[in-house]
């Protein structure tokens with residue numbers, strides 16, 4: 001049984017590891033060819049998101065024929081390339097965006113005037129011959145357009161997203177690469193990178209993520225495991241109580257710090273709101289604060305209200321674990337860090353869950369043995385452990 005379990009765990013770890021290794025992107029744009037035999041006079045390896053642009057510029061009539069290639073963030077996601085005639089960032093981007101719709105690739109145009117949900121619209125310049133295709137893990141957008149501006153350079157912005165919901169592309173990940181995916185394209189060849197303040201914000205988000213995963217996602221569950229299982233062993237009394245308090249108070253301190261960074265990030269983020277993530281975060285903070293008060297308000301263990309206190313303390317505790325883990329996964333979806341971080345956390349949760357299951361089994365064996373040996377002090381489940389609680 002045990003060896004079966006460990007071999008299936010090994011299999012799981014192997015599978016997760018295999019998922020982490022993404023196919024090597026060794027191509028440069030010069031070695032890329034097109035199945036429709038299209039040829040372009042120029043190409044450039046874009047600076048982020050393993051994206052490429054091929055183009056032919058016809059100065060005589062200011063037309064530009066482009067092919068944009070990028071791997072979507074997930075296979076049913078989207079890719080986009082835009083010219084921004086007014087600024088260097090996303091705001092104002094005249095965007096060509098491709099995704100799968102009813103099994104076929106489609107390209108739509110968006111005049112992105114603000115950050116937030118986008119709606120299909122006309123562009124500020126003419127576009128024609130739009131098409132897209134998907135194969136070998138990348139999506140390709142083909143288009144022709146009338147070059148706006150001076151006809152020598154254009155501000156380009158490109159992006160990839162993970163999903164499309166009922167025909168509307170969902171927000172892209174907020175990692176450094178997604179925030180720095182812009183440059184000035186020199187139509188006679190080459191690109192100039194526009195500097196961006198994306199890095200420090202990404203660092204703040206990563207700190208927010210680490211603090212909250214450590215607190216709500218790791219320390220809180222460990223503290224609950226200690227309280228629930230360690231006290232079965234008489235020799236662990238009252239050590240389990242102090243360990244439990246230590247774990248949960250540290251988790252609370254780190255969690256409050258993580259919560260604060262989240263509120264700060266939320267207040268700085270204009271346009272984009274993650275209300276569910278935010279509301280769960282606020283609920284977690286309130287519940288955890290109540291739990292800290294519970295420490296000081298707990299009745300003596302033989303008090304008649306102790307039974308109700310136990311129900312309240314335990315159910316809020318389990319609620320915090322569930323909400324904490326749910327919110328951590330929402331956070332992973334928002335921040336979209338490298339897959340390995342999510343996988344590492346999933347493995348850790350599985351390990352903690354397996355430890356809890358094992359201890360649950362051991363606890364029951366201990367309890368049943370004690371009962372059958374007719375101990376004068378039968379262990380009565382978890383409501384009335386034998387020491388302090």
Ligand SMILES: *[C@@H]1O[C@H](CO)[C@@H](O)[C@H](O)[C@H]1NC(C)=O
Nearest residue numbers: 111112113121122123124125
């Ligand atoms: C794009 O949106 C901006 C802001 O809403 C608007 O001023 C502009 O006229 C729009 N351009 C086109 C081509 O619709």
